[in-house]
Amino acid sequence: MRTLVVGATGFVGRRLVDALLERGHDVVAFSRHASTEPFPDEVEPFEGDLEDPDSLTGLCADVDVAYYLVHSLTDDDFAERDRRYASRFRDLATAAGVDRVIYLSGISGDGVDLSEHLASRREVESLLAGGSYDLTVLRAAVIIGAGSASFQILEDLSERLPVMVVPEWVRTPCQPIAIGDAVTYLVELLDADETRGETYDIGGPTVWSYESLLRLTASEKGKTIYIVPVPVMTPELSSHWLRLTTEVAYPVARALAESMRNPVTVREDADLQRVIPIDRTSIDAAVRTALAAEDG
Numbered sequence: 001m002r003t004l005v006v007g008a009t010g011f012v013g014r015r016l017v018d019a020l021l022e023r024g025h026d027v028v029a030f031s032r033h034a035s036t037e038p039f040p041d042e043v044e045p046f047e048g049d050l051e052d053p054d055s056l057t058g059l060c061a062d063v064d065v066a067y068y069l070v071h072s073l074t075d076d077d078f079a080e081r082d083r084r085y086a087s088r089f090r091d092l093a094t095a096a097g098v099d100r101v102i103y104l105s106g107i108s109g110d111g112v113d114l115s116e117h118l119a120s121r122r123e124v125e126s127l128l129a130g131g132s133y134d135l136t137v138l139r140a141a142v143i144i145g146a147g148s149a150s151f152q153i154l155e156d157l158s159e160r161l162p163v164m165v166v167p168e169w170v171r172t173p174c175q176p177i178a179i180g181d182a183v184t185y186l187v188e189l190l191d192a193d194e195t196r197g198e199t200y201d202i203g204g205p206t207v208w209s210y211e212s213l214l215r216l217t218a219s220e221k222g223k224t225i226y227i228v229p230v231p232v233m234t235p236e237l238s239s240h241w242l243r244l245t246t247e248v249a250y251p252v253a254r255a256l257a258e259s260m261r262n263p264v265t266v267r268e269d270a271d272l273q274r275v276i277p278i279d280r281t282s283i284d285a286a287v288r289t290a291l292a293a294e295d296g
């Protein structure tokens with residue numbers, strides 16, 4: 001199968017490219033820096049910018065399945081950019097006759113009172129749904145792995161603050177997933193025709209809170225942390241607090257922090273595990289693997 005990974009140099013994209021190659025698929029790897037990425041020789045890099053329509057000519061030629069893994073959280077106007085990019089990609093894929101598009105989005109439950117970031121993920125879902133291909137949407141909460149912005153925030157916090165006065169959102173339930181499991185689901189979709197046109201949540205085997213994830217990450221690093229939630233900390237204040245404690249680019253950290261007030265757990269009736277059962281990795285093991293990869 002000829003596959004296209006849009007966002008192939010990102011945290012998820014790089015690993016997906018390798019997994020698709022291992023399964024014997026042809027891979028076109030697209031991003032603004034695709035030509036300088038050390039992909040395996042079999043990969044066909046395609047460098048371009050979703051901001052620049054001229055750079056996209058031929059992107060979807062002869063593509064059977066495209067994975068859409070782009071977001072613009074590094075920019076203040078990310079929602080506007082992501083709207084523009086998704087619409088542009090939808091039109092290109094439709095014109096080229098792409099058969100299937102798979103989008104990795106964020107878990108957003110019943111869609112009520114969403115943060116700007118999660119609302120934008122939902123909007124991209126609806127825009128992509130307007131194409132003539134079959135769309136499958138997978139929604140994930142925090143994906144645990146080396147190089148994930150959301151995991152990096154947890155790691156930086158647990159590393160730098162032995163005593164944390166933190167926003168109340170540390171108690172919000174979340175259901176993270178190991179990067180290996182997310183990639184397995186993305187690849188397995190190709191053999192599951194019944195998933196065409198559907199939307200699923202994906203997550204690890206257990207529900208956590210940001211507080212318990214912080215404690216786990218700290219203990220895997222041999223540290224003890226003390227967490228004191230403060231109900232009155234505003235989103236504004238909590239994002240400034242993140243500016244002081246994480247290396248993740250401030251606009252990304254701010255958007256992700258604002259999303260931490262929304263519970264992000266897998267809806268039982270929408271769990272992809274019911275359709276594609278895989279042997280899911282425990283989050284303890286996923287955190288250990290991510291930290292070891294960063295040290296290595």
Ligand SMILES: NC(=O)c1ccc[n+]([C@@H]2O[C@H](COP(=O)([O-])OP(=O)(O)OC[C@H]3O[C@@H](n4cnc5c(N)ncnc54)[C@H](OP(=O)(O)O)[C@@H]3O)[C@@H](O)[C@H]2O)c1
Pocket residue numbers: 006007008009010011012013030031032033034048049050051068069070071072104105106107121140141142143144148149150151
């Ligand atoms: N990481 C998580 O914990 C997590 C959790 C839930 C859902 N997701 C979703 O999973 C998807 C992938 O996330 P990720 O963590 O892999 O993101 P990432 O590491 O930031 O990767 C984003 C990719 O998009 C490319 N890109 C950005 N702007 C572009 C543009 N204008 N034109 C072309 N390419 C562009 C980037 O490459 P260049 O910079 O080279 O252009 C990069 O390859 C996103 O939709 C995200 O919302 C992620």
